[in-house]
Amino acid sequence: MAKRSDEEEVKVLGFWVSPFVLRVQWALKLKGVDYDYVEEDIWGGKSALLLNSNPVYKKVPVLVHNGKPVVESLLILEYIDETWTHPGHRDSILPTDPYERAMVRFWAKFAEEKVLYGGYRAMCLSGEEQLNAANSVAESLEFLEGAVRGKKFFGGENIGYLDIALGWLAYMLEVWEEVGSMKIMNANKFPCLATWMKSFVNHPFIKDSLPPRDKMVHYFEERRKVLASK
The missing domain is CATH 1.20.1050.10 (Glutathione S-transferase Yfyf (Class Pi); Chain A, domain 2)
Known part of the structure; x- marks a missing residue:
């Protein structure tokens, strides 16, 4: 995958079997965006990072981009598509029409x-x-x-x-x-x-x-x- 710059931080807070989390990971891979994955124990004890990043729903996935959290998987897909559009990344995953x-x-x-x-x-x-x-x-x-x-x-x-x-x-x-x-x-x-x-x-x-x-x-x-x- 394409490497991000040292100034760019991309994290995915997820759970291994969640279809919502996998959506986000697939989109990042297709776009060629490197990221750090953080596995959450959603049944045994959610991390402070997750609770602070998604205080409304307290669930995964959360995309953290340069310290700013984005939640809800379908919204995250659109955010990924609109954010990584520069040369070196895949064309839009959303239709242009x-x-x-x-x-x-x-x-x-x-x-x-x-x-x-x-x-x-x-x-x-x-x-x-x-x-x-x-x-x-x-x-x-x-x-x-x-x-x-x-x-x-x-x-x-x-x-x-x-x-x-x-x-x-x-x-x-x-x-x-x-x-x-x-x-x-x-x-x-x-x-x-x-x-x-x-x-x-x-x-x-x-x-x-x-x-x-x-x-x-x-x-x-x-x-x-x-x-x-x-």
């Missing part, structure tokens, strides 16, 4: 609310409740299938903002399916989405930065037990 920018923001928000939160919820449920939740997520995937049809990535030939925002889907949904003993993603029903998933996880900037699958399975099994007990 205003309408297209509005559309990728819409789909990012839609996928987060309907697929990410819905898929996690389905993993934690059982019986008919789980089936209904899983079916709801699958219905939402139909819209994403249409959005990526005819493209290698949502951003076209290259990974863009929406690919980064949805990147968790390419590797984490399968883990949730295993942990919850359910099936949401059907490659025959969503062939374009399945092809995108393979292209995304095999991208040089992505494949070496994915959390270990067995470690993810164990983590989410434990989270499911905790949530089920409540």
Whole structure:
């Protein structure tokens, strides 16, 4: 990755399995921005740096750029895109056309609310409740299938903002399916989405930065037990 100057400080406060944190790391890698990563113990005791940097929500990710914190992953993606635009860094990950920018923001928000939160919820449920939740997520995937049809990535030939925002889907949904003993993603029903998933996880900037699958399975099994007990 491109090295930052001695005067520039870039830190990412994160948690190893958080899809929101991974978004930020992927964007920085694609932009060629070097950064320091600080792992947070979000369940055992959050650091003073995290609490001071994000006193409102007290959660990761936080991007700290020259002492100034930026929070909320989708906002951080836009900040990264607008900040590192000088020669030596990748072109914009957001579309240049205003309408297209509005559309990728819409789909990012839609996928987060309907697929990410819905898929996690389905993993934690059982019986008919789980089936209904899983079916709801699958219905939402139909819209994403249409959005990526005819493209290698949502951003076209290259990974863009929406690919980064949805990147968790390419590797984490399968883990949730295993942990919850359910099936949401059907490659025959969503062939374009399945092809995108393979292209995304095999991208040089992505494949070496994915959390270990067995470690993810164990983590989410434990989270499911905790949530089920409540």
